[in-house]
Amino acid sequence: MAQFNISGTPSVTVALRRSARARRISLRVSRLDGKVTLTIPSNVSDREAMAFAHEKQDWLRKQVAQQPESVVVAHGAEVPVAGRTRLIVPGAGRSVQLGADELAVPGKPELVGRKVQGFLKELARHRLVEAVDHYGARLGRQPTKLTLRDTRSRWGSCSSTRALMFSWRLVMAAPDVLDYVAAHEVAHLKEMNHSQAFWNEVTIIHGPYEAPRRWLRHQGQELHRYQFGG
Numbered sequence: 001m002a003q004f005n006i007s008g009t010p011s012v013t014v015a016l017r018r019s020a021r022a023r024r025i026s027l028r029v030s031r032l033d034g035k036v037t038l039t040i041p042s043n044v045s046d047r048e049a050m051a052f053a054h055e056k057q058d059w060l061r062k063q064v065a066q067q068p069e070s071v072v073v074a075h076g077a078e079v080p081v082a083g084r085t086r087l088i089v090p091g092a093g094r095s096v097q098l099g100a101d102e103l104a105v106p107g108k109p110e111l112v113g114r115k116v117q118g119f120l121k122e123l124a125r126h127r128l129v130e131a132v133d134h135y136g137a138r139l140g141r142q143p144t145k146l147t148l149r150d151t152r153s154r155w156g157s158c159s160s161t162r163a164l165m166f167s168w169r170l171v172m173a174a175p176d177v178l179d180y181v182a183a184h185e186v187a188h189l190k191e192m193n194h195s196q197a198f199w200n201e202v203t204i205i206h207g208p209y210e211a212p213r214r215w216l217r218h219q220g221q222e223l224h225r226y227q228f229g230g
Helices: 046-055 057-065 109-139 168-172 175-187 196-206 210-225
Strands: 002-006 012-019 026-029 036-041 078-081 084-090 102-105 145-149 156-158 163-167
Touching: 002 046, 012 046, 012 057, 026 057, 036 046, 046 057, 078 109, 078 168, 102 109, 109 145, 109 163, 109 168, 109 175, 109 196, 156 175, 163 168, 163 175, 168 175, 168 210, 175 196, 175 210
Parallel strands: 012 036, 084 102, 145 163
Antiparallel strands: 002 012, 026 036, 078 084, 156 163
């Protein structure tokens, strides 16, 4: 995918994507990482596309400026766990310890990000397995498999083989958000669609879901601002 820069303060990097299905030029700023993508139809020249982007540069800078700043996870940084902000501090022993307001991480400072990530993945698996078992029992169906990934475009999914996938970053959100996503994907074990019948199943096994669903739409992308160093 070709890229070009729009000079100015700050400069903006634009990824140029040509699509045979596109009917018009469109600009998109990712809410997850601030990446700017300019999609153009096959019959539009690069020069015309770049001119379009330059015309929209004030709008682009405004959108990019609204993206949340990245947080490098290290001693002294703050990271949410189960919806509550915890200060990362040096710890003793070998294991990460979760406190009411702190996350104590032992070992070398350069490994803190990886250790916190590993701790969050383990905690996410525990809580998601527990939630899926709970909602699966209510529905009368259980998945064939449960996996965790660091997905950018979705918080969970259900395959045709009844395998569930979740973003481990859900464990950073409030428990009701994680529970809603678990119930949402479990409901797909019965209704592989988003029909009214599907939403009825979500309501039956979970109860009202509007608040956590709204939080994910408007604030969920903030969970991707935390960088763990691989």
